[in-house]
Amino acid sequence: MDTDHQTIVRRFRNEPMALKDFLPILFGLTMTIVLSAAARAEPVSLVGFGDSLMAGYQLPPEDAFPARLEKALKEKGIDVTIANAGVSGDTTSSGLARIDWSIPEGTDGVILELGANDALRGIPPEETRKNLEAMVARLKERGVAVLLAGMMAPPNMGPDYAARFNPIYPDLAKEHNLVFYPFFLDGVVTEVGLKLDDGMHPNGGGVGVMVDRFLPTAELFVRSLAKGE
Incomplete structure (x- = not known):
């Protein structure tokens, strides 16, 4: 008493x-x-930090990945907010330059999705890895958890580039004990009907497929951050 x-x-x-x-x-x-x-009732606060794939290129705000994922999680009874901090054209270098001010205080976790533009531009994978690792370190220093969304090099970059680029994400996830989703565009990248006319970015249907496949990993991540648990 x-x-x-x-x-x-x-x-x-x-x-x-x-x-x-x-x-x-x-x-x-x-x-x-x-x-x-x-x-106890305060929702888990996430930020989707990435490039055009996160920003929702040529899509209405409600069809962007963070908004669709937030809705899907809430439909499962998970109280969460997901801010959209995606910027079209961002490389890992430009992401690193803005990560400190793009992630507000009070953020519980970040979905980190960057690297596609590095691969499209042929940026050395060693630089991509260095930038991603620096972002992870900065977030962890602030007590912000990271869900790392993986990317794969496009086939036209050749097998040598892919052999250096593709292992970046699973290696970082293992080294830093991160929740990891292997390929952000899984289920969409080879499906013409799920992409815009540019043949690169997902349309609304494509985002829906991405969210469906991403959801179990996101649910695991958010539940681990839920306040009061």
């Missing part, structure tokens, strides 16, 4: 208690309960 409760019981038993004496104690207990409940 806590001190305030003991005080109320003792004073009711041993002496009359005026309403003006009782109200401050009752108010204090009520506020404690209300604030505690509010803390």
Whole structure:
């Protein structure tokens, strides 16, 4: 039994208690309960940090990956908000340059999706790895968890480039103990009907497929961050 409760019981038993004496104690207990409940009810706060694949290139905001994933998680009873911090054209270098101010204080976790533009531009995989690792380190220093979304080099870059680029993501996930989704475009990259006319970016249907496949990993990630657990 806590001190305030003991005080109320003792004073009711041993002496009359005026309403003006009782109200401050009752108010204090009520506020404690209300604030505690509010803390437990606070949603998990995520940021989707990436390039055009995250931003929702040529799609309405409600069809972008973060919005669709947030909706899917809420339909499973998970209280979460996912801010969209995707910027079309971003490489890992430009992502590193903006990650400190793009992730607000109070963020619980980040879905980190970058590297596709590095591969399209033929940026040395060693640079891509260095930038991704630096972003992971900065987020972890701030106490922000990371879900790493993997990428794969396009076939036209050749087998040598792919052999250097593709292992970046599973290696980083293993080394830094990150929740990991192997390929962000899984289920879409080879399906013409799920992409825009540019043949690269997912359309609304494509985003839906991406969300469906990503959902179990996202659910695992969010539940591990849920406040009060």
